[in-house]
Amino acid sequence: MIPIGEVKDTSLDLTDATGLGPLKATTVKTAPIEGQKPGTSGLRKKTKVFMAKDYLNNFVQSALDAVKASGTNVAEGSLVVGGDGRYFNDEAIQTIIQMGIANGVTRFWVGKDGLLSTPGVSAVIRERGPVWQKAFGAFILTASHNPGGPEEDFGIKYNCENGGPAPDKLTEAMYANTTTIKEYKICEGFPTIDISTVGSTTVKSADGSTEVTVEVIDTTEASVKLLKTIFDFDAIKALLDRDDFSMVYDSMHGVNGPYAKAVFVDELGQDESVCVNAIPKDDFGGGHADPNLTYAKELVATMGLDKKGNKIDVGDAKIPTFGAAADGDGDRNMILGTQFFVTPSDSLAIIAAYADVIPFFKAQGGLKGVARSMPTSGAVDLVAKDLNFDLFETPTGWKYFGNLMDSKALYGGKDYTPFICGEESFGTGSNHVREKDGIWAVLAWLSILASENSDASKPLVTVEDIVTKHWAKYGRNYYCRWDFEGVDKAPATAMMDKMRADTTANTGKVVGKYTIATADDFTYVDPVDGSIAKKQGIRFLMSDGSRIIFRLSGTAGSGATVRMYIEQYEPSNISMVVSDALKDLITVALELCDIKTFCGTETPTVIT
Ligand code: G6P
Ligand code: ZN
Structure with a gap:
């Protein structure tokens, strides 16, 4: 290992006829390995699969070849490499550096300790300069919210x-x-880089003809700098400093911890106790770093709720005013008030409705566009209609939002920015980066709370007050998602195929008290480049506006996960218990899919 800042000894290796020394590439024979198709968000498999011979190498070579074939000159600019800190993160980083060099990359930016969140990478790519060093892309090592560790999941994705x-x-x-x-290229002689210290290492070829620089960069710097240009930190600080306000931010031992500390402790002067589970661990502390009511158990209990979102008795314990959680790679968020859960769909709608309290939007003349994934509830649609925003319904997967945000810059089309988008799967963000951004969503909510609480002499307006006021104005989209995790892939696929085959027959059918106005399989035509995404989810659109949707998850590590999404809109009846409001629709949904026959269960593993 060579310490940062030193230049590796470049004395000529006489046995190396190439003269390249540490930069000499070896070509290694390999053969295709099955199942390397990236899903919704990169390639995810068991860690052991990734650690098996050639698995990572084959994928990295295939990815680099595709990137080069797409016209990217990898010898110019920087390649960002970092991950969420899960098991095998650091080893994979060294392999990617060695393979990158062998494939012509000359400059790397690696997160300190190998850590960069998914939105953090996006910020580094977009914001970090100077121009001649600007990143052309990034490898992010993460399986997002999937558990980590030698027996759990690993993943890799490429960002442009x-x-x-x-x-x-x-x-x-x-x-x-x-x-x-058939083969991959790797610089096996390249020294292992010490990624625990910020700084640059330049390694020259033995004959001095070429050099490679690996720069270990501060994990949070680019993100924090960007967030400070988006939000009014003084206003947020005034809220956080109120005696009647308290918050807790659970990073679930993922990569978000350093970001949460940088923002809330270093910038906003809050006590360290605001940031819980803020030390990244390679197995996320044995937990499931997914911010929802089921998996963020500790936070949910602290906020006085059970996993169904119902209030629990906490005795004398003081419940914080505001709670939030992040997933393994820091792009997801969950927002909670005191004994109150905000659904991601409502969160998106409310942030859009309040966009003007965030300087980033206000300064650009106000929000112009909003988008949601198809299974996300239509709550944001009502705001878009009211406030006259362009509205888009896209397939599940953040990548579909990117084209809309870049429509002017890259495609010479209409400018939909500034833009807010979100998904029911606990992702929210804007065009400040091109990923969903967990800490951005938390700061957006704190901005909303700060705007409603600018008069410190008045009683605190809570998260629940804000959401209830929103429902009173727009009506309420009762919503839930049932997940059936770990079912067998073949019967789950057969179930989807059957519903797909039956769409015409089902259209017009009366089921319980509902009439199916449309049954179809969602197809998306990108309005910017015309690309078409088919088979994005079976939809049953009822004549009263209710919806039932089925998808197979694109992020399941092994087996299959069936997702069933249920939504019912009530214009004025806004105080029902969610499970009561959706009971009839759920019964109909279970009949329509017949999951009991296909997959042998109708009991979900997770309800969100
Ligand atoms: C990742 C993606 C999201 C997507 C989510 C759920 O977090 O970034 O865009 O909504 O996975 O995907 P799935 O296919 O598992 O429902
Ligand atoms: Zn994630």
């Missing part, structure tokens, strides 16, 4: 020059390469 996830065209090319790969 705009800071967003590789589009389908590129991931398809990567996958195609994995099916024909």
Whole structure:
């Protein structure tokens, strides 16, 4: 290992006829490995699968070949490498550096301790300079919210020059390469880089003809700098400093911890106790770093709720005013008030409705566009209609938002920015980066709370007050998602195929008290480049506006996960218990899919 800041000894290796020394690439024979198709968000598999011979190497080579074939000159600019700190993170980083060099990359930016959140990478790609060093892309090592550790999951995804996830065209090319790969290139003689200290290491070839620089960068710097330009930190600080306000932010031992500390402790002067589970661990402390009512158990209990979102008796314990959680790679968020859960769909709608309290939007003349994934509730649609925003309904997956945000800059089309988008899967963000951004959502909510509480002499307006006021104005989209995790893939696929085959027959059918106005399989035509995404989810759109949707998850590590999404709109009846409001629709949904027959269960593993 060479310490940062030192230049490796470049004395000529006489046995090396190439004269390249530590930069000499070796070509290693390999053969295709099955199942390297990236899903909704990169390639995810068991860690052991990734650690098996050639698995990571095959994918990295295939990815780099696809990136180069797409026209990117990897010798110019920087390649960002970092991850959420899960097991195998650091080893994978060294392999990517060695393979990157062998494939022509000359400059790397690696997160300190190997840590960079997904939105953090997006910020680094977009914001970090100077121009001649600007990043052309990034490898992010994460399986997001999936558990980590030697027995759990690992993952890798590639992000492009705009800071967003590789589009389908590129991931398809990567996958195609994995099916024909015969060899990969690697600089085995390149020294292991010490990634625990910020600084630059330049390694020259033995003959001095070429050099490579690996810069270990501060994990949070680019993100914090960017967030400070978006939000009014003074206003947020005034809220946090109120005696009647308290908050807790659970990073679930993922990569978000350093970001939470940098923002809330270093910038906003709060006590360290605000940031819980803020030390990244390679197995996320044995937990499931997914911010929802089921998996963020500790926070949910602290906020006085059970996993169904019902209030629990906490005795004399003081419940914080505001609670939030992040997932393993820091792009998801969950927002809670005192004994109150905000659904991600409502959160998106409310942030959009309050966009003007965030300087980033106000300064650009106000929000112009909003988007949600198809299964996300239509709560934001009502805000868009009211406030006259362009509204888009996209397939599940953040990458679909990228084109809309870049429509002017990259495609010479209409400018939909500034733009807010979100998904029911606890993702919210804007065009400040090209990923969903957990800490951004938390700061957006704190901005809303700060705006409603600018008069410190008045009683605190709570999260629940804000949400209830929103429902009173727009009506309430009762919503839930049932997940059936770990079911067998073949019957789950057969179930989807059957519903797909029956769409015409089901249209017009009366089921319980509902009439199916449309049954279809969602197809998205990108309004910017015309690309088409088919088979994005079976929809049953009822004549009263209620919806039932089925999808197979694109992020399940093994087996299959069936997702069932249920939504019912009530214009004025806003105080029902969610499970009561949705009971009839759920019964109909279970009948329509017949999951009991196909998958042998109708009991969900998670309800969100
Ligand atoms: C990741 C993606 C999201 C997506 C989510 C759920 O977090 O970044 O865009 O909504 O996975 O995907 P899934 O296919 O598992 O429902
Ligand atoms: Zn994530």
